Amino acid sequence: MTAHAILVGCAKLPEGDGDEHAVPAALGDLGFTTAWSAWDDPETDFAAAEVVVLRATWDYPDRRAEFLDWCESVPALRNAAPVVRWNTDKAYLADLIAAGVPAVPTELVEPGAAARWPDREFVLKPSIGVGSIGAARFAPGEADAAAAHLARLHDAGQTALLQPYQSAVDSSGETALVFFGGVYSHAFAKGAMLTGSTVDGSGLYVAEELGAAEPAAAERKLAEDALDAAADLLGILRAELLYARVDVVRGDDGAPVVLELELAEPSLGFGQADRGAPLRFASAVRQQLA
Missing domain, CATH: 3.30.1490 (Dna Ligase; domain 1)
Structure with missing residues (x-):
């Protein structure tokens, strides 16, 4: 099999933030040629690629309507445009709460x-x-x-x-659980934010303190439940989600709750994962072509 994959950034981060440095080689092992492009680059033929993967498209908040129109124009976009439309407005948290998913009150x-x-x-x-x-x-x-x-x-x-504010974040931070093709891959830890945080040089995100993590069973179950609920709300199978990241914190009673469910363009913590994570991601990309 030979196929072309485009990893998508933005004008300020046309090749992402560096987290995916091992991904092109992993895709190459499975027969993909890979290129990076900003989503609004008029010279890139996104329709010609077998798969187009949103990664660091982090300038869309000020141009969301334009961005969503572009998403709709890309047949092989992953995750797909309807998923991106739902997930790029954090009002989705209200949908998850209504579906019975324990989440931070919103x-x-x-x-x-x-x-x-x-x-x-x-x-x-x-x-x-x-x-x-x-x-x-x-x-x-x-x-x-x-x-x-x-x-x-x-x-x-x-x-x-x-x-x-979930005060447990100050002591234990967040746990980000990552799924590829609907299957759990790895997790990483995110330190407390919002107090003394600094914005990255691109101006598009706040720099985070990240580390490896081993989620507790209750966190794993919550993340699985959240992913099931999202797939049900979207009318799709979990396997149709190339990637998903569920950010979990501890609530006032010590039980885990969902802080965010990222299905559009999240960092996936390859730098904090084992060396097999890019290979699992590449396999999930290939599965999307089936």
Whole structure:
């Protein structure tokens, strides 16, 4: 078999953030030729590729309608355009909660609506955004600062997500569980964010402290349940998802809850995984052609 794969970045990160450095060679072992391209590069013939894989398309929040139109124009896009449309608006969390998935409580505050501030630490973030850009953490006595941040989000046309801050993140961070073709591959740890975090030089994401992780059984089960629920909501099989990342934190009672379910363009933690992870990813890419 010979096939062509395009890994997709953006103008500021046309070859991603470096995490996928081992992926082209792994794809090559399975008969793929591989190239990188920014999603809005007019010189790239995306329709000619057997598979087009979204990776670091992290400039889309300000151009989401244009980005989604482009996604719809690419027949071999993975994950597919309907998945990307659903998952690039964090309102999907409300869908997961309604489906019975334990997740961080989430209130959507649309432009023009007022917020009811919790009597505990909380987070405000844009519903359409990547890399923690625009996310801020507030103490109960910081209502004025929170209102000002909410006004900035609303002025930009953004719906805001209001969530109670999960204090366990400060001590244990997040666990990101990664799936290829619907099958668990590996996990990695993400340190606490939002306090003293610095934005990467590209300006597209907040730099994170990452490390290897071995998820607990309860975290594995929650991630599997979340993936099943998402596939059901989207009307697809889990195997149709080339990749998925489920970010899990511990709730107030110590039980795991979903913080985010990333199906569009997440970092996949190859740098924190075993050396077999790129090979498993390449195998999943080939499976998508079947």
